[in-house]
Amino acid sequence: MSWSYVVVDPLLRDAVIYASTLSMLSLGLTLTYLTTKVPNFAHGSLATIGSYTLLTFTSVLKLNAYYSIPVAFLITGGASAAFYLLALRPLINRGAGLLHQMIATIAFELILIASLNIYADLLTRTFRIQSRDVLLRRFDVQIEGVGPGVFLASVVFVAVTLTALVLLLHRTRFGVAMRAAIENPMLAGTLGVNVKLVYLFSWFLAGGLAGVSGVLLGLHFQQDPAFGSRMLVSIFASSILGGLSSIYGAVLGGYMIGLVEVYGIFQLSRVVGGWILPYRIIFPLLIMAVTLLVFPRGLSGLRLSAVVSRFRRGGVTP
Amino acid sequence: MIEYEALGSAYIFLVNLLAFLAIYLIVNLSLELEYGKTGIPNFGKVLSVAAGAFVAGSVPGRLLGQLFNVYGGVAGITDPVVAECIRGLSPQKPSILNQTEYIEDNVVIVTCVNKVLAANPVLSFGTLVLTLLLAAAVGAALGLVASYPALRLKEDYLAMTLLAFGEFLTAIGYYTRDIVGGTLGVSVVDPFGWVGGEFRYLTATLIIAVVAGFVVLYVRLVSRSPLGRALRAMRDQEVAAEVLGKDTVALRRNVLMVSSAIAAIGGSLWAFYAGGVIATAYDRATWTFLPWVMVILGGAGNEVGVLLGTAVYITARMLIDQYKGLLEPVLPFSVIWLDRLLMGIVLILILIARPQGILPEKPVYPLGRMKVRRIVEAVKSKARS
Numbered sequence: 001m002s003w004s005y006v007v008v009d010p011l012l013r014d015a016v017i018y019a020s021t022l023s024m025l026s027l028g029l030t031l032t033y034l035t036t037k038v039p040n041f042a043h044g045s046l047a048t049i050g051s052y053t054l055l056t057f058t059s060v061l062k063l064n065a066y067y068s069i070p071v072a073f074l075i076t077g078g079a080s081a082a083f084y085l086l087a088l089r090p091l092i093n094r095g096a097g098l099l100h101q102m103i104a105t106i107a108f109e110l111i112l113i114a115s116l117n118i119y120a121d122l123l124t125r126t127f128r129i130q131s132r133d134v135l136l137r138r139f140d141v142q143i144e145g146v147g148p149g150v151f152l153a154s155v156v157f158v159a160v161t162l163t164a165l166v167l168l169l170h171r172t173r174f175g176v177a178m179r180a181a182i183e184n185p186m187l188a189g190t191l192g193v194n195v196k197l198v199y200l201f202s203w204f205l206a207g208g209l210a211g212v213s214g215v216l217l218g219l220h221f222q223q224d225p226a227f228g229s230r231m232l233v234s235i236f237a238s239s240i241l242g243g244l245s246s247i248y249g250a251v252l253g254g255y256m257i258g259l260v261e262v263y264g265i266f267q268l269s270r271v272v273g274g275w276i277l278p279y280r281i282i283f284p285l286l287i288m289a290v291t292l293l294v295f296p297r298g299l300s301g302l303r304l305s306a307v308v309s310r311f312r313r314g315g316v317t318p
Numbered sequence: 319m320i321e322y323e324a325l326g327s328a329y330i331f332l333v334n335l336l337a338f339l340a341i342y343l344i345v346n347l348s349l350e351l352e353y354g355k356t357g358i359p360n361f362g363k364v365l366s367v368a369a370g371a372f373v374a375g376s377v378p379g380r381l382l383g384q385l386f387n388v389y390g391g392v393a394g395i396t397d398p399v400v401a402e403c404i405r406g407l408s409p410q411k412p413s414i415l416n417q418t419e420y421i422e423d424n425v426v427i428v429t430c431v432n433k434v435l436a437a438n439p440v441l442s443f444g445t446l447v448l449t450l451l452l453a454a455a456v457g458a459a460l461g462l463v464a465s466y467p468a469l470r471l472k473e474d475y476l477a478m479t480l481l482a483f484g485e486f487l488t489a490i491g492y493y494t495r496d497i498v499g500g501t502l503g504v505s506v507v508d509p510f511g512w513v514g515g516e517f518r519y520l521t522a523t524l525i526i527a528v529v530a531g532f533v534v535l536y537v538r539l540v541s542r543s544p545l546g547r548a549l550r551a552m553r554d555q556e557v558a559a560e561v562l563g564k565d566t567v568a569l570r571r572n573v574l575m576v577s578s579a580i581a582a583i584g585g586s587l588w589a590f591y592a593g594g595v596i597a598t599a600y601d602r603a604t605w606t607f608l609p610w611v612m613v614i615l616g617g618a619g620n621e622v623g624v625l626l627g628t629a630v631y632i633t634a635r636m637l638i639d640q641y642k643g644l645l646e647p648v649l650p651f652s653v654i655w656l657d658r659l660l661m662g663i664v665l666i667l668i669l670i671a672r673p674q675g676i677l678p679e680k681p682v683y684p685l686g687r688m689k690v691r692r693i694v695e696a697v698k699s700k701a702r703s
Contacts, residue, residue, distance in 0.1 A: 038474070039474050041361075086666075087666045087670070090670050091670060094670065096669065098473055100669050100673055102359070102361075103665070104669050106665075107611075107661075108666075109662075110659070110662035110665070111658075111662035111663065113603060113658060114656070114658035115659065117652070117658075118655050122650055122651055125651070226601075232481070232482075233481075236479075236481070240478065277493075278490065278493030278494045280493075281486065281490070288482060292470075
């Protein structure tokens with residue numbers, strides 16, 4: 001029983017990689033929801049853009065897998081910002097309702113799925129490389145005592161993103177303007193904050209983070225053009241668990257859902273038997289349902305002091 | 319000879335077009351009932367469609383197998399045609415003589431049951447009707463479940479919740495083998511087999527078209543009825559509708575139950591028409607997003623608009639499919655993705671340029687224009703005399 005054995009429990013590793021990327025995806029979804037108030041139904045497929053950037057880097061350009069991270073960030077961020085500029089902003093300017101904005105994100109999802117499939121076809125027919133059901137683990141670096149580099153990279157990614165966001169939101173003028181625009185767009189606009197720029201930046205950032213998540217997912221899990229789209233249920237569940245009102249709640253929600261979905265279910269299958277494994281999707285759905293029923297404002301709506309005082313008063317609130 | 323072949327391909331094209339049109343009309347009108355009339359953003363349409371298809375894929379085959387007692391070995395089979403058929407197929411897999419299982423020996427069982435159905439129109443028709451009724455019941459139950467969040471959540475939360483729960487059946491159907499064969503899918507018994515030969519698809523299509531016609535008529539009647547006015551009132555101004563004594567909870571629940579039942583019937587009919595069910599075919603792009611595209615394209619709130627939107631989209635899609643032989647050598651990718659791409663772009667353009675759709679919602683004349691005119695004439699002539 002060496003130290004490396006403890007760290008390299010492959011199941012926990014899978015769970016941490018999945019949960020880290022899921023938390024960054026739900027952070028992005030929550031960020032765009034906070035600013036433009038529309039849930040982005042295409043957010044999962046944005047991650048797949050990152051996965052296919054990775055595939056292009058490793059299989060076509062024959063470059064180091066990790067070089068694709070900044071490129072994926074820019075491409076996916078650009079796609080997301082383009083959607084906001086070309087579709088969402090005109091709709092908002094014309095006074096379109098929330099439902100029509102949601103349908104616009106569905107149109108974006110259709111465009112993304114079609115484009116990703118077209119790109120996958122192009123890769124196969126032009127470069128003769130496998131572009132569906134691909135596993136790219138062999139392009140990852142191996143780190144002594146840790147295992148595949150993506151395990152470390154996913155945790156570092158979350159830590160760097162959170163640190164940068166905290167610094168941005170609390171230490172820069174633009175960050176303060178961002179928070180003001182989220183809190184009260186009208187008032188912030190009156191005080192000279194460029195609210196539209198803030199919205200554009202959040203769509204770009206959300207897309208960019210989704211792209212990097214896609215690279216990391218692609219380094220560890222089998223990819224196809226619908227991978228991100230399938231993750232959408234978990235992204236929604238994490239964001240709702242996080243409360244859709246705080247990006248830190250979204251990160252926490254992402255970790256909880258991700259760990260339960262991958263690690264929790266295997267632990268459960270040891271107790272109740274393997275028949276449970278196909279029902280993996282039940283867990284995010286169940287957590288989502290319980291959140292909506294019991295504490296609809298999510299984790300960020302729970303105040304620890306209120307919970308503590310409730311228990312002190314005898315556990316019953318009027 | 320050439321002319322005959324051209325006619326043949328045109329015939330196949332038209333039958334396919336009509337079948338697609340009828341199926342999507344059923345599903346789209348169920349969405350029109352939910353969203354267009356009642357304002358419920360059902361982004362989980364795929365759930366009830368998949369439920370209907372899964373019922374068709376797993377129930378009638380199993381029950382007919384039970385009826386002929388095919389599972390316990392060839393000696394106990396009650397129908398000589400089935401027994402003969404299984405004996406005939408046994409050289410490929412000898413174990414089916416002793417014991418069969420619905421999913422494992424699905425092709426054998428369905429093939430042999432189909433032989434009986436082909437010779438027995440009454441049993442075929444009974445199978446079809448009973449399966450559709452069961453699908454409608456399952457769909458209504460799912461609608462009842464969906465009404466729970468629909469009564470409590472805001473528009474965006476509701477859309478996310480319904481979308482997430484819409485994945486439920488497809489995911490389970492894909493990962494478990496017992497419902498519809500998991501990754502391999504199952505064959506569905508053929509209740510149209512008694513027609514025989516090339517007219518099988520035509521008959522199936524006509525039956526689906528008749529069901530679609532009834533759904534059109536139903537939505538049209540609902541739209542003109544007091545119920546339709548109550549739904550629109552609730553959609554536009556819920557508090558006012560409540561003040562005027564409309565039970566908005568019951569209305570929403572009933573609409574979701576009825577529309578989910580309709581969508582489930584559509585899913586079942588599609589499974590029977592296609593002759594097979596595979597869980598991966600019931601994804602949200604095909605059965606949630608495309609219906610939304612067609613409803614928005616045609617004009618939500620106006621069932622004639624939905625009809626038009628469905629016709630425009632399905633025809634465009636089938637034409638792309640028909641002429642993909644011309645495009646395929648030019649394009650370096652599969653043409654099937656082209657219609658999704660175009661549709662996404664068209665949808666955004668429509669939302670920006672004409673959000674009300676091709677045919678916008680119009681005031682509904684409950685009695686019909688001609689009848690109103692006749693009443694006016696009658697009143698006038700009475701006043702004159």
